[in-house]
Amino acid sequence: MLEQRIQQQFFESADLLYQVAEGLSRPLAVAAQMMVDALTAGGRVLTAGLGTSAADATYMASLLSGRFEQERPGLAAIALDAQAQGYADPASALMRQIQTFGHPGDLLLLYEAQASGAAAALLQVAHAQEMSVIVLSGTQDDDWRGTLLDTDVQLRVPHSRFARVAEAHRLLSHCLSDAIDLQLLGAGE
Template identity: 45%
Template sequence: MLEQRIQQHFVDSADLKYQWADALARPVADASQALLTCVTNGGRIMLCGNGASGALAQYMAALLVGGMERERPELPALALGTDVATFTAAARRGEFADAFAAQLRALGQPGDVLVVLSSNGRAANLVRAAEAAQEREMVVIGLTGAGGGELGRLLRDTDVHVCVPHERPTRVHECHQLVLHVLCDNLDQQLLGDEEIAT
């Protein structure tokens, strides 16, 4: 019984990724282009999320700075909220829901990119972060699920929305991690040229 349940998790995750590969290819390509434009023009990539999405934001920042599978120069990336002193000071000045936004108002510049990860797009602090990035003339890449929520609705034509059409947060997080890998691979390919993907 336990082994069947384990196998079902693998099947469900693979099915979701296979089912939506075509539909998500275009927005992921648009997100790749936005990141490439940012780094080649001297901009910075900032990332944020809550809980598991926050861990994924830190993970992508690590891949951008440290590299994924290929040797390349470091890319300027920062996961917001990881500096506890700054994060709590920003929250103390107003309220917790404004902590990411405060960091973006302090650090964001036109041409920078904010990557926001949320399994449902409803968290107030992430919505405010996206609004602050838009005010700073940054491009916002929203990785969401469950229809995108308020975060998905506020994204402009110049922003990018990659929405995994699923209600279950664990499945959305699994797809978001794959998207992050694809984005990093696309950046490497565009900056360094083609290389065969190791299997």
């Protein structure tokens, strides 16, 4: 019984990835181009996430500033710290950091696997800084979708289980990293 439940986790994850592959390929290409445009114009990518999504934001910043699968110069990416000292809640810490570090031409890459209720406020702060936004989200995000501008991109993984959304977000991060490297370096080996 336990083995079947474990196998079901794999099957459910694989099914979700197959279901979203076609629908997300175009917005992923647009998002990757947005990131390349920002970086090559001297802007930075600020990554952010609340709760366990903060780890995804840190991971993505390390892929950009370090490397993905090919050696290349580091790209200007900063993971914002939702646990910054002196703030009543993580969302307030992120808002302050977006205000402090975000400049026109920069891009906010926001991970929102679980609805936190703070996404709308973070988007508004980024827009006030004249930043574009890419949001990697899950299913329960209807309350802030109206905050997205035409220049923003949402990469939505429609699933009710947080674990499946988080798994897909890791793959989306890899897809973005690969697409950025392809555009900057050409096809690797």
